[in-house]
Amino acid sequence: xxNTQFQxxxxxxxxxxxxxxxxxPGLMADRAAEIDAAFEGVWTERGxxxxxQAHDGKARSCIVPFIDQSxxxxxxxxxxxxxxxxxxxxxxxxxYMGSDGNYYVGDTRWHSDGxxxxxxxxxxxFYLDPLTAQTGALRVIPGSHRTGEPxxxxxxxxxxxxxxRWGVDGPxxxxxxxxxxxxxxxxxxxxxxxxAFGGNQHRRMFTINLCQRYPEERIQDLRDYISGAARFxxxxxxxxxxxxxxxxxRQRHLExxxxxxxxxxxxxxxxxxxxxxxxxx
Amino acid sequence: xxxTQAQINFFQTFGYLAIPQLFSAAEIARITAGxxxxxxxxxxxxxxxxxxxxxxxxxxxxxxxxxAILDHPDILGLIGGLIGDDFNYCSGDGNYYTGNTRWHxxxxxxxxxxxxxxFYLDPLTRDTGCLRVIPGSQDPQHFIRREKINVNQSEELFGxxxxExxxxxxxxxxxxxxxxxxxxxxxxxxGGHERRRMFTMNCIRRAKTPDDLATxxxxxxxxxxxxxNFDTGAGMFFSTMIDTAxxxxxxxxxxxxxxxxxxxxxxxxxx
Numbered sequence: 001x002x003n004t005q006f007q008x009x010x011x012x013x014x015x016x017x018x019x020x021x022x023x024x025p026g027l028m029a030d031r032a033a034e035i036d037a038a039f040e041g042v043w044t045e046r047g048x049x050x051x052x053q054a055h056d057g058k059a060r061s062c063i064v065p066f067i068d069q070s071x072x073x074x075x076x077x078x079x080x081x082x083x084x085x086x087x088x089x090x091x092x093x094x095x096y097m098g099s100d101g102n103y104y105v106g107d108t109r110w111h112s113d114g115x116x117x118x119x120x121x122x123x124x125x126f127y128l129d130p131l132t133a134q135t136g137a138l139r140v141i142p143g144s145h146r147t148g149e150p151x152x153x154x155x156x157x158x159x160x161x162x163x164x165r166w167g168v169d170g171p172x173x174x175x176x177x178x179x180x181x182x183x184x185x186x187x188x189x190x191x192x193x194x195x196a197f198g199g200n201q202h203r204r205m206f207t208i209n210l211c212q213r214y215p216e217e218r219i220q221d222l223r224d225y226i227s228g229a230a231r232f233x234x235x236x237x238x239x240x241x242x243x244x245x246x247x248x249x250r251q252r253h254l255e256x257x258x259x260x261x262x263x264x265x266x267x268x269x270x271x272x273x274x275x276x277x278x279x280x281x
Numbered sequence: 282x283x284x285t286q287a288q289i290n291f292f293q294t295f296g297y298l299a300i301p302q303l304f305s306a307a308e309i310a311r312i313t314a315g316x317x318x319x320x321x322x323x324x325x326x327x328x329x330x331x332x333x334x335x336x337x338x339x340x341x342x343x344x345x346x347x348x349a350i351l352d353h354p355d356i357l358g359l360i361g362g363l364i365g366d367d368f369n370y371c372s373g374d375g376n377y378y379t380g381n382t383r384w385h386x387x388x389x390x391x392x393x394x395x396x397x398x399x400f401y402l403d404p405l406t407r408d409t410g411c412l413r414v415i416p417g418s419q420d421p422q423h424f425i426r427r428e429k430i431n432v433n434q435s436e437e438l439f440g441x442x443x444x445e446x447x448x449x450x451x452x453x454x455x456x457x458x459x460x461x462x463x464x465x466x467x468x469x470x471x472g473g474h475e476r477r478r479m480f481t482m483n484c485i486r487r488a489k490t491p492d493d494l495a496t497x498x499x500x501x502x503x504x505x506x507x508x509x510n511f512d513t514g515a516g517m518f519f520s521t522m523i524d525t526a527x528x529x530x531x532x533x534x535x536x537x538x539x540x541x542x543x544x545x546x547x548x549x550x551x552x
Contacts, residue, residue, distance in 0.1 A: 009440070011439055011440040015447075142447040143448060149427070150420050150423075151417040151422070155294075158294070164287065165287060174416040174450045176449075
């Protein structure tokens, strides 16, 4: 594959638009070892787990923003494959919207990462261990991202109470499991319902969040979204390494958020005063 | 059997419901024997060579024991719980299937009007011909309906084989399991062998309004013996079903008989 010319096919774009997710088996295989090492390096540098403490296998450990902690991982934003996916699905002027790195523990219940009706938000997920349906692979409900359609709206309303509403536990909710090997890439619309079941106590995964550039008349929506990062006790949306190593191309994907995260520090200060620890997700 | 509200909600949301072991091992053994007798003696099964599907109408209407499936409390509870206790039984089909069944809905009614109860008599997995469904596709606003997506062309459209259409669910079954689904639900089967035994019961809501009556007429003009220009000798149903019916069973037969006789007087019962 010529990575400098990576483009999605019309079929792939139609697939994503229709079903709300897309898988790329082996797409990042040539960087899998480098990514794995950088992932572990960040955790080592940050104490091995959540909030500077060692990961204890009892609760999810989470670092936000994640790829910003590493020059290597920050460069994923410049990788022609990531960049190609993002531009095809979000436009040339897409925004980088932060990232999270995780040691997951056990199940992740059904949820969406958002319910955006105007601005498309995208999550690109890297799973660093082989995962099957029974060991924590990402499960998605195709078409569940389509706000305003009865099926998607019904799922949005009811899926958090699947045992009470439908008589089935999370793993039995009709869905597809996207089994992965290291080097695979998955991406999905933030609206898409997703979950994982049967994962171990140390399931390694990180994501990159991206979105369409917000039009000026929706800047407050962008600021509100950025406000959500206060629960992670961060003062700026991006980490220093991400910003310092930004090329002009990358800078284009940072500038709108950097121009609108000035309120984050004060919100984080308040969060520190009321929360015992930064959020785990 | 009485469905829970959660089961009803599941059916309404996803368009289907699977009930493991609705029938006991002894019951399904008798049903299987009744099916085999029926298809062998009434359904052309003797000539089945595996090259194409063998199908016959009214698979539960040829022996008194098979007819009694319509009296089974759990079947009545299952169907009644979804489309009303006074539902209409509208025949069905019995099959030796061969190979794949491509994606299709059985109807496009745009409402919960008709259901299919499916009996799979052999253990089936996703790769050996079990029923696959696309959850939610019974809804007229579901994206495959709204955008008129040809599910059987998903290779050309999306680069994935139609057998792996995203989101499809394979309902693996053991004999005794029952699946019921809205006729509007897209369904298929892949990888079946050359003698996959399966039969169905079709049921519709009892028509109580002029609109429902018109829909019932439309339904039976197609999905009935007369609609297939087939003479059962007794109109809508084979005679055994009617002759062995008590009052309770007749609740489920009388309206289809009346409508069928109106639509196809030439096939009305004469003896």
